[in-house]
Amino acid sequence: MFKPKRIQLLDEPAVVKAALQALPQPSRRLFLQRGLSLGGLALLTGCTLTDEDSAEQALMRVSRFNDKVQAWLFDPNKLAPTYPESMITRPFPFNAYYGIEDVPKVDGSRYVLELSGMIADKRPWTLEQLHRLPQVSQVTRHICVEGWSAIGKWGGVPFATFLKRIGADLTAKYVGFKCADDYYTSIDMPTALHPQTQLTLTYDGQTLPAQYGYPMKLRIPTKLGYKNPKHITAIYVTNVYPGGYWEDQGYNWFGGS
Numbered sequence: 001m002f003k004p005k006r007i008q009l010l011d012e013p014a015v016v017k018a019a020l021q022a023l024p025q026p027s028r029r030l031f032l033q034r035g036l037s038l039g040g041l042a043l044l045t046g047c048t049l050t051d052e053d054s055a056e057q058a059l060m061r062v063s064r065f066n067d068k069v070q071a072w073l074f075d076p077n078k079l080a081p082t083y084p085e086s087m088i089t090r091p092f093p094f095n096a097y098y099g100i101e102d103v104p105k106v107d108g109s110r111y112v113l114e115l116s117g118m119i120a121d122k123r124p125w126t127l128e129q130l131h132r133l134p135q136v137s138q139v140t141r142h143i144c145v146e147g148w149s150a151i152g153k154w155g156g157v158p159f160a161t162f163l164k165r166i167g168a169d170l171t172a173k174y175v176g177f178k179c180a181d182d183y184y185t186s187i188d189m190p191t192a193l194h195p196q197t198q199l200t201l202t203y204d205g206q207t208l209p210a211q212y213g214y215p216m217k218l219r220i221p222t223k224l225g226y227k228n229p230k231h232i233t234a235i236y237v238t239n240v241y242p243g244g245y246w247e248d249q250g251y252n253w254f255g256g257s
Contacts, residue, residue, distance in 0.1 A: 109127075114233060139151060
């Protein structure tokens with residue numbers, strides 16, 4: 001008689017733990033209260049959990065569910081906390097998927113920011129032109145998915161101001177970024193228009209150091225660190241899901257902090 005594969009072939013505690021970590025805090029507490037199991041995970045995602053591939057599909061669906069919940073909870077008018085300069089973390093830590101010796105060396109005099117997609121004015125921008133735009137600063141906390149955080153002072157152009165200046169379609173779903181170190185990521189348009197989302201050109205009142213993203217990074221205090229791309233060389237606006245370097249490896253796409 002045919003016998004189906006048993007669910008016990010999987011490492012149940014590990015799968016359930018990964019699923020819970022993929023959920024935002026409100027949903028995580030709810031499932032912890034009710035006791036999430038593999039059976040509950042299968043019911044939640046509609047996947048039959050018989051092997052590692054099916055478990056991976058289930059975890060990916062949990063991750064996408066997380067994105068939807070975080071997007072629904074996101075308040076485009078709620079500000080992230082700000083801090084006095086006396087609380088700045090010194091030195092601010094370096095963090096990337098490579099060592100500090102491999103930070104890209106970008107020639108600012110030859111730098112151009114390329115624009116494409118759903119943007120009316122696609123003319124490239126030089127670093128000098130970007131510095132001539134009205135600048136603001138913020139002292140906010142960078143929160144890393146690895147569990148650490150640090151406070152820094154970032155200066156630059158409100159991203160909403162820049163998007164309006166170039167005639168970006170503000171009804172589009174996504175804004176994507178390509179970087180000099182081959183990193184790439186994307187964010188939702190409500191986050192792009194958030195008043196604290198910033199095209200960052202300086203750190204602590206000085207030209208943005210190479211290890212922090214020279215010549216320009218995106219500072220988003222409402223999102224985790226991996227959603228803050230450095231060394232940006234291109235920006236595009238689209239309705240087609242763009243993914244991201246870590247997101248394509250299983251990280252949550254929304255990435256709210």
